[in-house]
Amino acid sequence: MLLDTPTLLSLLLLELLSLMVMLPLLMGAAVSRAARFAQGYIALQCVGWMALWLRQSSGAPISDGLGGFVAMLALSASLSALWLALRDWLGRRPGRWAMMGAPLVLALASVLDGSGADHFAIAWSGLGLSLQMLALALACSWPREAEQQGLEIRHITPVEHKDRAWRTLLGLGFGAMASVPLLRASLHFLGREVGWEALLTQAIILGAHVMLLVSVLAILVAWRGETELHLQRQAHTDALTGLANRRAFGSRSEELISLARRHGEPLCLVMLDLDLFKKVNDDHGHEGGDRALALFASCVQQVLRVGDLAGRVGGEEFCVLLARSDELGPRAMDARLRAVLHARAEKELGFALDFSAGWALLRPGDRSVEDMMRRADAALYEAKRSGRGRLCDEPGWTPAEKTG
Numbered sequence: 381m382l383l384d385t386p387t388l389l390s391l392l393l394l395e396l397l398s399l400m401v402m403l404p405l406l407m408g409a410a411v412s413r414a415a416r417f418a419q420g421y422i423a424l425q426c427v428g429w430m431a432l433w434l435r436q437s438s439g440a441p442i443s444d445g446l447g448g449f450v451a452m453l454a455l456s457a458s459l460s461a462l463w464l465a466l467r468d469w470l471g472r473r474p475g476r477w478a479m480m481g482a483p484l485v486l487a488l489a490s491v492l493d494g495s496g497a498d499h500f501a502i503a504w505s506g507l508g509l510s511l512q513m514l515a516l517a518l519a520c521s522w523p524r525e526a527e528q529q530g531l532e533i534r535h536i537t538p539v540e541h542k543d544r545a546w547r548t549l550l551g552l553g554f555g556a557m558a559s560v561p562l563l564r565a566s567l568h569f570l571g572r573e574v575g576w577e578a579l580l581t582q583a584i585i586l587g588a589h590v591m592l593l594v595s596v597l598a599i600l601v602a603w604r605g606e607t608e609l610h611l612q613r614q615a616h617t618d619a620l621t622g623l624a625n626r627r628a629f630g631s632r633s634e635e636l637i638s639l640a641r642r643h644g645e646p647l648c649l650v651m652l653d654l655d656l657f658k659k660v661n662d663d664h665g666h667e668g669g670d671r672a673l674a675l676f677a678s679c680v681q682q683v684l685r686v687g688d689l690a691g692r693v694g695g696e697e698f699c700v701l702l703a704r705s706d707e708l709g710p711r712a713m714d715a716r717l718r719a720v721l722h723a724r725a726e727k728e729l730g731f732a733l734d735f736s737a738g739w740a741l742l743r744p745g746d747r748s749v750e751d752m753m754r755r756a757d758a759a760l761y762e763a764k765r766s767g768r769g770r771l772c773d774e775p776g777w778t779p780a781e782k783t784g
């Protein structure tokens with residue numbers, strides 16, 4: 381071996397200390413919880429290896445006493461922190477309680493074992509850390525959670541494709557890294573005295589060097605993907621209501637229209653407009669008006685079914701596309717929305733809100749959602765003209781009409 385154990389340990393500690401300072405500087409203050417967990421992983425690794433380094437340089441058995449306890453607690457907690465970062469980035473992963481309980485169990489095991497073995501980690505801790513690494517490898521390969529709305533999945537695909545590379549790298553790294561402490565733990569449990577104990581220790585520290593590099597690269601790529609996704613969402617979302625903005629509504633509606641045509645299913649568009657909204661602003665201020673818009677959007681989302689699409693297409697104008705829906709869909713949605721809005725507006729805003737609506741069915745000649753919107757808008761105009769607070773059918777609609 382070119383470098384001895386103390387030198388390898390010191391170099392690892394130097395790298396960890398540098399990364400612990402550099403990562404937060406590089407990522408900035410406004411980072412997600414996942415990025416904070418990832419930074420916590422580096423910081424806890426630093427504490428763990430520092431404890432081992434201190435024990436090692438004082439000449440005491442490094443797995444004994446307080447040093448061993450702190451080292452195990454911090455190293456195990458670092459793996460749990462990285463697991464939490466993965467869960468935030470990729471969605472729920474299996475093994476949550478095991479990962480959360482592992483640090484304390486391993487730390488206690490390292491002091492209660494009492495074998496006093498003079499090496500980096502006693503068998504129980506080695507076994508526990510290996511299992512945690514395998515759980516991390518599993519967390520990397522576990523499929524990403526499906527987004528709430530079917531259409532959202534297509535929307536995030538470019539980022540999802542990119543994250544396969546870092547997940548594979550990290551998963552393979554932890555899978556391979558787990559094998560060395562696992563081998564050492566097995567030898568210990570079998571009571572085998574082997575002459576290459578020091579070599580195994582050095583292999584573990586070298587593995588930690590490599591894993592540090594791999595995990596920092598993976599963290600940076602994941603963090604960049606997260607930032608991209610965030611910007612992408614911002615560009616497609618109306619900031620006040622959280623619904624799709626007009627542009628996003630237009631582009632996502634194309635997918636719904638082509639799906640409806642491919643499967644020969646009916647599709648309806650409902651246009652919604654708050655009644656006398658100018659008066660809401662006049663009576664309750666612009667801020668009261670904004671709260672009313674946000675509440676209305678929340679009611680719309682509450683009554684939608686999975687697969688439907690809602691967007692804010694103008695100031696107090698909203699559109700909803702109802703997938704696999706004939707004329708009964710708009711009527712049912714309108715009734716549900718009125719009931720929910722009337723119940724929530726008084727309670728949450730302190731004043732009543734009402735809306736008018738018009739709907740149109742997808743027809744064979746429609747080139748885009750704009751054609752449906754024109755007819756739904758004419759129906760909405762009719763609803764306003766005839767007294768507001770109601771739903772009207774598109775001009776000339778009769779129940780016998782065929783869908784697009």
Ligand SMILES: Nc1nc2c(ncn2[C@@H]2O[C@H](COP(=O)(O)OP(=O)(O)OP(=O)(O)O)[C@@H](O)[C@H]2O)c(=O)[nH]1
Nearest residue numbers: 654655656657658659661666667669670695696764
């Ligand atoms: N608070 C708030 N008001 C908005 C926003 N966007 C548009 N508005 C207001 O919405 C009001 C729309 O008024 P009008 O188009 O006259 O319609 P209305 O008063 O709702 O009357 P009807 O539609 O005929 O029932 C205007 O006063 C706009 O200033 C917004 O983002 N926030």
